[in-house]
Amino acid sequence: MIRTLIMTAALAVGVAGTAAAAEPIVGNWKTATGATAEIAPCGGAYCVTLKTGKFVGKRIGNLTGTGGNYSGEITDPETDKTYSGSGAVDGNSLKMKGCVLKVLCKTQTWSRL
Template identity: 35%
Template sequence: MMIARLALALGAALLASAAPLPDGIEGVWRNPHNSVHIRYESCGKGAICGTVVWASDKAIADAKRGGTENLIGTSIFRNLYPAGANRWKGSVFVPDIKKTFSGTVTIEGDRMIGRGCLLLGVGCKSQTWSRVAE
């Protein structure tokens, strides 16, 4: 009984200490093909991460073919830190090829532009995500 109370108290303390997400980035977002949905959450040391909460069968199969065994639960946008108004900088993981690139996320209303680059701003690709109504 005492262990259960201690675990409950510890869980409540961890929830209470989780930093709220910055305005604008909260919620669920879908990629342009509506094959992957992510939700942003705190992921330690003031960073936020976008984690896959839903994926189509095709997206799951493509990720597996690329070496990412479990797409759901994988952070796609990783260790994002503020880099200006409605902009965060960190890394972008591409599950189909199991590679991570430097990247940014910019929020423009109900649109999110995720951009990843190979090196020093070279070989960049962008993708516009849309907010999912919950």
């Protein structure tokens, strides 16, 4: 009986630890153009892939980071140009920024779905 309780408690802690470890950037987001982008772990980073819209299936980003702040590369699907990028999660909003030479930047706010 005690062994079962210990194993159940250990399992509950393990499951809670896994849920707490999920990064806030992971999930589905509505982009500024209205398309849905999925951000999911891939390798040691987070891949941004369009799930709806004109460019469905296109991978448009690769970001690394933790705790709501991420950096990497963002690709404009219209021009297929890749920029230095970053993302910052604040609740259900994600500010995505793409920059040329870190001085000419464009920012979009995405909403969690």
